[in-house]
Amino acid sequence: MTADGVPRPTLLLVHGAWHGSWCWQPLTAELNARGLRTRAVDLPSAGREAGVQDDAGVVLEELRRIDGPAVVIAHSYGGVPVTQVAARAGNVTRIVYLAAYQLDVGESLLGFHGAPVPSEPRGLQAVPDNPVPMFYGDVPEAEAKEAVGRLVPQSTRSFSDGLTRAAWHTVPSTYVVCAHDQALPPGHQEGLAARSGAVYRIASGHSPFLSMPAELGALLEEIADA
Template identity: 50%
Template structure:
């Protein structure tokens, strides 16, 4: 279990950063530095379905439990920021947590009840309980460098690729049973040059969000444009705080 903590600003919400598939919490380092420079507090989650510590049976529900456990340890308001696959366990985990004031879907899956990652892409999955529990998969793209990091310089893309880990196949097959965005205000941050999660699919999911913002980046703005993303997240958090105070 990994938790990364930056400086605390008591009157501002904490950002809980949830990575996507194949990524470890260190992928958020540049963004956390930018958030710290803006006086923002952030923590990260190490998803159990990804990496050398994951077990063959770790899936989306395990990741949701990990997110919920982190939320229980944070005092005060929280803005959950989920990237890519991380949108599924975040959607599952956040329902009913009164400290979460806002959900941010960063080029992320924003599923309805009954959807898995595979189902979002129109793929039939196994029946509940029959998910593939013994397989992991590396990044499934023919060209991960272009899909995930097209707008990064070569040296930084090479470093990022070297940090990728395996992901349990089960995490892509399990279906959410709750959709937190139905009750928690949300913002979808659509990445317009994304080559991993097609912008057209992002547009479809973003229609479920309370607000939509756009970045002219590829799939990983936390690496390609961390300062710009930090500024946007600060704007979103400030708006969420004002809305919470008004209500």
């Protein structure tokens, strides 16, 4: 319960491209220590030829397992399926976009970047070259190397699929800008953040759940309890 007697929400953690639920482990420990309940999903587009709708289905299924209010924390690509489905669950009180794609109806990840969208996307996108500076520039070296070893190819279709719904039009949203991000530049994040009702900024790279879980945990607790 919060100080005014309102039930604390469960936090559902939704990872980005090439990643899995494993990436949230340090943050989950921090949030649990703060008395917050957490859940995490593994999106099928990481490692398989699945699209946004497949990922959204997994998110919706997990939200329906949560008894009570939920706050969804979406990282990077994870913002795309979360935006597609969060309003349908009925128990989502807020979406937190963590250096994430807060797209609108008709937009896709590739389209947002001005890249051509294939008409029949197939196959998998390999893990990017030099993933440490892109994803983990401020993560301790040993942890960064361990994380790189767990990355998997990402479905091409997940980057190409356009949204048919945009939950942030009806569900309150907060954006957390990662100021030193080398994967989704802060300038792009600021443009996306203009769609959110509240904006916070942290001095991290793309993966603050690994580089500064205590600081991120404190911020998410503040947002969840607001």
